[in-house]
Amino acid sequence: MAKNDLRKEQALAYHAKGRPGKIEVIPTKKAKTQRDLALAYSPGVAEPCLEIARNVENVYKYTAKGNLVAVISNGTAVLGLGDIGPEAGKPVMEGKGVLFKIFADIDVFDIEVNEKDPQKFVEIVKALEPTFGGINLEDIKAPECFYIEQELRKQMNIPVMHDDQHGTAIISAAALINALEIQKKKIDRVKFVVNGAGAAAMACVLLYQELGAKPSNFLMFDKHGVLSKDRTDLEEMKLPFANATRELSLAEAMKGADVFIGLSAGNTVSADMVKSMAKNPIVFAMANPDPEISWEAATGARKDIIMATGRSDYPNQVNNVLGFPYIFRGALDVRARVINTEMKLAAVRALAGLAKMPVPDIVNLAYNQEKMAFGADYIIPKPLDPRLLTAVAPAVARAAMETGVAYHQIHDWEHYSRELDKRLGVDNQVLRAMGAKARSAPKRIVFAEGENVKILKAAQIVLDEGIGYPQLIGDKKEIEVIAAENSIDISGMVIFDPRSEDMIEKRKEYGDLFFRKRARKGYTKEEAHKLMKERNHFGCMMVEQGDADCMLAGLTKKYDEAIRPALQIIGTEPGVNRVAGMYLVMTKKGPLFLADTTVNFNPTAEELAEIVLLTAKEVKAFNLTPRIAMLSYSNFGSSKSPESRLVSQARMLVKEKMPDLIVDGEMQANIALNNGLLQEIYPFSDLVGQQVNTLIFPNLASGNIAYNILLEIGSTDAVGPIVMGLKKPVHLLQLGSTVSNIVNMAMIAVIDAQLKTKPPVTDDRKGTRLLKRKTD
Numbered sequence: 001m002a003k004n005d006l007r008k009e010q011a012l013a014y015h016a017k018g019r020p021g022k023i024e025v026i027p028t029k030k031a032k033t034q035r036d037l038a039l040a041y042s043p044g045v046a047e048p049c050l051e052i053a054r055n056v057e058n059v060y061k062y063t064a065k066g067n068l069v070a071v072i073s074n075g076t077a078v079l080g081l082g083d084i085g086p087e088a089g090k091p092v093m094e095g096k097g098v099l100f101k102i103f104a105d106i107d108v109f110d111i112e113v114n115e116k117d118p119q120k121f122v123e124i125v126k127a128l129e130p131t132f133g134g135i136n137l138e139d140i141k142a143p144e145c146f147y148i149e150q151e152l153r154k155q156m157n158i159p160v161m162h163d164d165q166h167g168t169a170i171i172s173a174a175a176l177i178n179a180l181e182i183q184k185k186k187i188d189r190v191k192f193v194v195n196g197a198g199a200a201a202m203a204c205v206l207l208y209q210e211l212g213a214k215p216s217n218f219l220m221f222d223k224h225g226v227l228s229k230d231r232t233d234l235e236e237m238k239l240p241f242a243n244a245t246r247e248l249s250l251a252e253a254m255k256g257a258d259v260f261i262g263l264s265a266g267n268t269v270s271a272d273m274v275k276s277m278a279k280n281p282i283v284f285a286m287a288n289p290d291p292e293i294s295w296e297a298a299t300g301a302r303k304d305i306i307m308a309t310g311r312s313d314y315p316n317q318v319n320n321v322l323g324f325p326y327i328f329r330g331a332l333d334v335r336a337r338v339i340n341t342e343m344k345l346a347a348v349r350a351l352a353g354l355a356k357m358p359v360p361d362i363v364n365l366a367y368n369q370e371k372m373a374f375g376a377d378y379i380i381p382k383p384l385d386p387r388l389l390t391a392v393a394p395a396v397a398r399a400a401m402e403t404g405v406a407y408h409q410i411h412d413w414e415h416y417s418r419e420l421d422k423r424l425g426v427d428n429q430v431l432r433a434m435g436a437k438a439r440s441a442p443k444r445i446v447f448a449e450g451e452n453v454k455i456l457k458a459a460q461i462v463l464d465e466g467i468g469y470p471q472l473i474g475d476k477k478e479i480e481v482i483a484a485e486n487s488i489d490i491s492g493m494v495i496f497d498p499r500s501e502d503m504i505e506k507r508k509e510y511g512d513l514f515f516r517k518r519a520r521k522g523y524t525k526e527e528a529h530k531l532m533k534e535r536n537h538f539g540c541m542m543v544e545q546g547d548a549d550c551m552l553a554g555l556t557k558k559y560d561e562a563i564r565p566a567l568q569i570i571g572t573e574p575g576v577n578r579v580a581g582m583y584l585v586m587t588k589k590g591p592l593f594l595a596d597t598t599v600n601f602n603p604t605a606e607e608l609a610e611i612v613l614l615t616a617k618e619v620k621a622f623n624l625t626p627r628i629a630m631l632s633y634s635n636f637g638s639s640k641s642p643e644s645r646l647v648s649q650a651r652m653l654v655k656e657k658m659p660d661l662i663v664d665g666e667m668q669a670n671i672a673l674n675n676g677l678l679q680e681i682y683p684f685s686d687l688v689g690q691q692v693n694t695l696i697f698p699n700l701a702s703g704n705i706a707y708n709i710l711l712e713i714g715s716t717d718a719v720g721p722i723v724m725g726l727k728k729p730v731h732l733l734q735l736g737s738t739v740s741n742i743v744n745m746a747m748i749a750v751i752d753a754q755l756k757t758k759p760p761v762t763d764d765r766k767g768t769r770l771l772k773r774k775t776d
Ligand SMILES: NC(=O)C1=CN([C@@H]2O[C@H](COP(=O)(O)OP(=O)(O)OC[C@H]3O[C@@H](n4cnc5c(N)ncnc54)[C@H](OP(=O)(O)O)[C@@H]3O)[C@@H](O)[C@H]2O)C=CC1
Pocket: 076, 077, 078, 079, 080, 081, 139, 140, 141, 142, 163, 164, 165, 168, 195, 196, 197, 198, 199, 200, 201, 221, 222, 223, 224, 262, 263, 264, 265, 266, 268, 286, 287, 288, 289, 309, 310, 318, 319, 320, 321
């Protein structure tokens, strides 16, 4: 399948699967009991209604208005796809809602309006003012968008921003300042060629002029050619940009130009045009989804170029996603009534400045780069940089206050920054960083259940996303049929069938080794050889013998059956007497690790202590400081039962071995997760002032039950079970895991392999050596 077909298929499946689309509405208040409902709705709801009727300002106090932005479009200029209509634009608007939420914790209603008449459109949007704290106009074509935004800014008392104009202008201006600095050019001297004379292009030119660019230094093009005074077909909005004194082709205009700005349509610029530009040129080809000229063509044309596109798969992504979440966050937080030029310039400076700061590890990890630093391929921060929120939102908020457009004042900026950080949570960051870490050194990963369709789908994602090199165990023909039926591309994967003739030699090698390991544990040599036809044993042997780096199994087997081969063949780490299982659950308060959820039925105090130590080590592998609560049904000796005493005894054993570990118990789960309550009742606890991120359960029943309840009824995402204590990375899936569970577990297995295995001696990174040998 061609790469584009794959992208198309995956994108369509992503939008269609499960609940169609990308968003849902989630209540923020408890609405479970009769009492809750009486408060949330009638009769209780009448009280806030009356308060708001008394003073309309109270709408910010009692409703979601203050954090709610409307992303509104009529679908007339959707990306670079043109006038495809409001319904066709909806996926983009939902997508912006997702970005507002994940990057700035702003809630969005996407509103697609079937109205092209600018005046009527204005009336519709204006009438929505009571609902929203801000209005993000999106993908509305020029010239109508100018009138619409201008009128709404005048008529509405909440911030209105047409993002294709100002978002793009802000981001590209930040990138431009930095690119000019690197190319040692002055903004008031450089000559610009701008392809596109629409919403985005005009706003960019105007903002660059605010930064010092000379109006006469721009040559602008629309679909019909260069904007010149001679043209009689130009709309009024285009006249101020009509600088050309004669008719001129784009190729002619590009000769000797310093900066090219593309906000038009894909593939409209050639490599020759780029070659003809002045020394040290800057090319921002920002049309979506395909830029005016590809990254390869432009950077291939000359070495002295600084190149940027709107795409996420190349360096220097100049895309308005770097701006709108943070600009609105700042504007909402001070209740700005507009987004004015000073606020936009503040965002430009904040973004440009952030690109010059040292890049934190989490960003390098997320982009699979060892070292990103300010320079030609890093002129603007990356969209996944978690510092964007605290860099841009306060700058915008401050500018709003200084220019007198803020209804609300922020006094304690440090506190504000901390609150912003909290909004992001670390769960997304953890998952993103995990993915990036896995991708930084992908490993050969054995999937023991190759004939399972979920496994095959996950394996394809693992391969496509560069997480690892899947090695499938199973019947080759059967795997191929299932893959074909489900349009899964397995061409880059290696298949091993332990039952096949091809594997006789391997079965013998593995069987002999197994016999040596288990001879005194009741196995005959024949039994050992026979056992190697079994997929989990064969897979574990591949890992043990270095024919693979890690393994995932257990999707269709009971846990104790699935883990047995790993214990028999691989065994525990030196100095460790047992294995245990851990889940990572993503919660609103951040990641929460739960253990033991899978292996040890009724651990003794010594065993529980060992589980704590294993878990602490694993949490540290995620670069997080473990803050551990050891759970029971009592608090710090309030019950003298043997179960409660066992937990506090285990805690003492842990403390003896690791005095600095932040761990306390025994305690109840609600006390562990509610620091206010802990401080109030048990102020002596080690966990006062600490946000607990690890829960240790007293036995398997409680751990497993708690985990499954959380997953089924909470809106949590989880990764696990992560096996702890094995010498080599074998991980087991839970019966019925979803494809995304499997992919997440593959990341865990690869990261574990990175920690536990040395780089392969040969360059057989994809694991084809075994196959080659068999066919020799
Ligand atoms: N990277 C980013 O963050 C962003 C990128 N964009 C991209 O910028 C482009 C324009 O968006 P927007 O301004 O909102 O849309 P508009 O519809 O308002 O403007 C499009 C402009 O491009 C011109 N144009 C179209 N085709 C050509 C061509 N072949 N040669 C020269 N000019 C052409 C149009 O000419 P005419 O006036 O004659 O119709 C018009 O002036 C889109 O591709 C969009 O994806 C937009 C916003 C953000």
